[in-house]
Amino acid sequence: MRWTRTLIATLRDDPQEAEIVSHKLMVRAGLIRRLAGGLYTFMPLGLRALQKVSQIVREEMDRAGAQEILMPALQPAELWERSGRLATMGPGMFRLKDRAERLMALGPTHEEVVTQLIAGEINSYRQLPCTVYQIQTKFRDEIRPRFGLMRAKEFIMKDAYSFDTSLEAADVSYQAMYEAYVRIFNRCGLSARPVEADTGDIGGKWSHEFMVLADSGEDGIVDCPACGYAANQERAERAVAALADAACPPVAEVATPNARTIDDLVAHFQCGAERFIKTLVYLVDGKPVAALVPGNRDLNEHKFKRLLNAKKVELADEATILKVTGAPVGFAGPVGLAIPVYADQSLKGASDRTTGANRADTHIVHVDLARDATVTAFEDLVIVGADDTCPHCGKVMQLKRGIEVGHVFKLGTKYTESFEAKYLSDKGQSELMVMGCYGIGVTRTLQAIIEQSHDADGIIWPVSVAPFTVSLLLLDPKDPAVSAVVDTLEKALQARGIDVFVDDREERPGVKFKDADLIGCPIRVVAGAKGLAKGGVEVKLRTSKAFDLVPVEDAVTAISKLVEDLTAALNR
RNA sequence: CGGAGCGUAGCGCAGCCUGGUAGCGCGUCUGGUUCGGGACCAGAAGGUCGAGGGUUCAAUUCCCUCCGCUCCGACCA
Structure with a gap:
């Protein structure tokens, strides 16, 4: 294919619409064009x-x-x-x-x-x-x-x-x-x-x-470097050590005016967030259900939904919370709640914790979950993240980001x-x-x-998916000798089943080099009067700086060899 | 769905606050000089200033409505 007969326009500037590098490069390299939000046309190279x-x-x-x-x-x-x-x-x-x-x-x-x-x-x-x-x-x-x-x-x-x-x-x-x-x-x-x-x-x-x-991935992945356990954060589990909390005095109410959030409570009581039990009231398929997690953790709604085999799980509205707990938002607690209460497994045996009192501007201290509340079940409910321990081997895990492709x-x-x-x-x-x-x-x-394969200059296509395997740059389109070499090479490569894209534009060499890097075909072949005078065409990988000067008659063999090597490396 | 921002030439942007019918860079076209990592000179084409309404002698500019796009958030008690 020839550039001058292809519907392709590369852009110097990043498109305003794009945020991540792969999106910018796809537009700049002329692979796609936007029709409307979330709708794109594939241009010849992209297709x-x-x-x-x-x-x-x-x-x-x-x-x-x-x-x-x-x-x-x-x-x-x-x-x-x-x-x-x-x-x-x-x-x-x-x-x-x-x-x-x-x-x-x-x-x-x-x-x-x-x-x-x-x-x-x-x-x-x-x-x-x-x-x-x-x-x-x-x-x-x-x-x-x-x-x-x-x-x-x-x-x-x-x-x-x-x-x-x-x-x-x-x-x-x-x-x-x-x-x-x-x-x-x-x-x-x-x-x-x-x-x-x-x-x-x-x-x-x-x-x-x-x-x-x-x-730039939209999903969190919890990964255990020690044993290979890896899970989407939506599902990831963790190992939990059994609590050995000592017995505590009976519960007592404490006035906590306007202390609705864990941050407020931390400031008010001057202790760590883990000393509180966060009580979340949810509507599960329309019915109120409470979920308890340690104050320093967040509830994993996916797990909660799966646990309850529910179609829809959403935080309860203010009116429901008032009705169920008798208190405005921010003061819910498990003690005396008349709805099902599910607690995170890490709270099993929890004692001397602080929770909402189900009364406005009030919390209660010295809560022993087993003694003072009715917990329907202890289950795995929290979002697992970095520094949590692996459910299989107990080692510390890492949090990464990923793009879900399959x-x-x-x-x-x-x-x-x-x-x-x-x-x-x-x-x-x-x-x-x-x-x-x-x-x-x-x-x-x-x-x-x-997203995974690019550099500052543009895309770096793996040979298997590149729009063309070879970018053949015709540096001097007006020079019949150079054009003849390009014609010959193009035909010979095609005969070998190697895709070749000829940049036959009347442009200065610099423009062609820049565009070749941007489009990112794995092999670049440069045919110019200077190179031919020195004995051949220049053959270079997109991934390397240096090129080989190859006599024209050997070029096809050399290029074929590179294609084979690149393909073999992928299938390794 | 809530919040914020943006919408001016193919692309990226300025002008708007302080109304007087539009400009820059890139790209495109013509001519010339250049020619190995995004050249230079001269000239040219290209805009219902997102749409509709209002205020005004006059609106890209001020006000209202709508549409589109981008980003953040979607109640974690």
Whole structure:
């Protein structure tokens, strides 16, 4: 491809819309253009890179035995009613009506459609296991689209779904996908880390996310350097030492005017935040429930929701708090509360703590949780962070940030029940299929690659996903000898199956060098009158400063060798 | 959904406070000089100043409404 015949414009300045480096580079290098918030057009170079990522995903899915299909993006909302997700997924879904006033949705994901499909197609254990996948545009009405392709309203996702006869068989399918994901991200040149994850609205029992570590990532990851335990902060657990609190005097009320927050209390009582028990009143599917965490910790709402098997968990409003505790916000406590009370496991045996008194401007001291309050259960409720100890090995963990590029779930029978996806077993019994689902954000992966691989001058594409493998700079387009060399090289490289992008613009060399660095193809070949006079073309990797002067007749061989080396390094 | 900020040429921005019909850099086009890490000179094209309304002799500028975008937050008691 020739620059002068390609719709590409590089920008000198960072676009005003972009915040993180990968987003800036994608726009500056002319890979994407914004249509509206969360909506982007892929320009020729961006599309080529995207297609390379897609192709890697496709090859690895096929290798893992999955079959490619393509389901409609437009779906009847009735399907979502059937799974019960019209309510839970609700606001995140684009909805519309057709001319017959039927409620439709633009698919944010395809569990419903695929389960309905498979329920109709598969009736015998002989047809199982079965894994299907598609690479398709998804739609989500994000509250706040941001970071370019990272969180967009429309994005491309590879979603795969496995169907099996048993939990054990489903584990095999899950494992196959997990391994395919490791291969996919390796081939993309990405360092992606599997971590234990929360299942969210998708549901199911178990899941792993594949995370690209990056400071700009939207997820927190708790990581144990000692034993390798890693989990999304939404799910991460910690080891808790048993308390050995001594017995304490009976409870006593203390006036605490306007001391509503832990900070206020710390100032008032002049002691550490951990001496307080924070009482949070929540509405869990509409019913009030209290959660207790140490004053220096925060409640993990994901865990709380999972624990209570709830659809919706939200902090109670002021009126509810007044009704339930008899006090305004800021003075709730577990003593005498008539609603279910869940306490963090670290509070088991807690004694001589301070809590709200369920009375305005009052707290109580000397609270022994077992003695003075009724706790429904002690569970893991807090957000785990840096310096917490590993639940497996007890060593201190670290907190990192990551970009979620893939997610694998063991769904069990959640959807196959809703859609009665059953098969006849070898014993002639009708059984529910066991399901798994597996997503990769293809467009997000593309951007994550850039986030992880760039320098001050621009993108550094891994050879496997670069829009072009070789940037061939024609420095003197008006010099017939140089042009002839470029023509020859271009054809010879193409004949070897090596993508080459020729910068044939009438620009000064400096401009071409800058743009080549910005666009970031892994190999740069410079053909100029000066170089030819010295004996050849210059061949250089994007990652190195130095170049080799290679005689024209040896150039294709030399470049092929570099491509092989780069590819081998990725597949290592 | 709440808060803040922004919206002026393809891109990045100034002008607005203190009203008088718009400017800079980059990019684009023409000509010339240049030519190995984002050249220089001369000239040119390109703007309903986000939209609508109001105040005024006069609005990019002041006021109101709406739309769009960006950032922060979404009640942790």
